[in-house]
Amino acid sequence: MFFQPLFKGQLVRLAAPTPDDYTIMAKWWENDEFIRLLDTAAARPLSAQGVDNWETSPSQNFFLFRFRTLADDTLIGFGDLEVMWPNQSAFLAIGIGDTDYWGKGYGSDGLQLLLRYGFNELGLHRIGLNVISNNTRAIRTYEKAGFRYEGAQKEAVYRDGQRLDMVYYGLLRRDWEVHQK
Numbered sequence: 001m002f003f004q005p006l007f008k009g010q011l012v013r014l015a016a017p018t019p020d021d022y023t024i025m026a027k028w029w030e031n032d033e034f035i036r037l038l039d040t041a042a043a044r045p046l047s048a049q050g051v052d053n054w055e056t057s058p059s060q061n062f063f064l065f066r067f068r069t070l071a072d073d074t075l076i077g078f079g080d081l082e083v084m085w086p087n088q089s090a091f092l093a094i095g096i097g098d099t100d101y102w103g104k105g106y107g108s109d110g111l112q113l114l115l116r117y118g119f120n121e122l123g124l125h126r127i128g129l130n131v132i133s134n135n136t137r138a139i140r141t142y143e144k145a146g147f148r149y150e151g152a153q154k155e156a157v158y159r160d161g162q163r164l165d166m167v168y169y170g171l172l173r174r175d176w177e178v179h180q181k
Contacts, residue, residue, distance in 0.1 A: 006121060009109040012076070014065040014117065017055075021066060022048035024075050028097030037135045038095050040157050040166065061085065063117070067096065067110040076101045079114045081127070088125035090118055094138075108141050115145065119173050126172050132157050133165040146179035147171045 007014040028034050029046040036043050046054060055064060061084070067077040077096035084090065092114060096107045118124045129147070131138050143149075147169035155163035 004116060004120075006117060007113070008070070009113045010070075011104075011106050011109040012067045012069055012113070014079070014110075014113050015068045015075075017064055017066055017078075021075055022051045025051045025078075025097060028095075031097070031099065034095070034097055034099070036159060037132065037138070040132065063122070065114070065117075067106065069101075069106070074098070076106060077110060079110050081114060081118050081122070081124075083118075083122060083124070088123065090122070090124050090127050092118070092127050092129045094129075103137065107138070108144065111141060111145050115171070115176060119176055124173065126170055127176075128168065128170040130166050130168050132159075133167050134159070139167070139169075142169050145171070146176050148175070 026046055026048045029044075029051060032043050062080065062082050064080045065078065066075055067079060068075055076098040077094070079092070079094040081090040081092055092111075094107060094111055094114065096102055096110070101107075115127060118127050128150070129142065131142065133139075133152070148171065150168045150170045152165040152167045154165055156166040157164040
């Protein structure tokens, strides 16, 4: 029987977090565009310790990975799945912090790895996510991966004097499997 690589994609691999990551990631939190697309909280720089505290402590419900390039093992982002076991569902979050890797397929590759991990390794039925409506690059990536629009919290996010929607997307295992063929 053939198994697809679980942690290795075309451009990135899923890696475990290391203490050295936080110094690199703190640089990402100095990029206001990155943090304003990633999170609805007020943008603010974080120290290495602050990034460490920002991440949820690992548990049986939280699967946290780093995205490292295959070419030179550079840390470029992160992804996680927060699983609700009784429902066989998870909430996905992903971020490419190193802007040199934006728009080049690294996020799509990391997303595919997280989906493969969630559906094949964890046996999930559904993976959902939310994204701020002005993050069109991320929305294109999610839709390309098979996610479907499920709804929005109208004007839930306030940025630069304008109200933006928080949009919700979901992907069922059966739809993902069809999308893989």
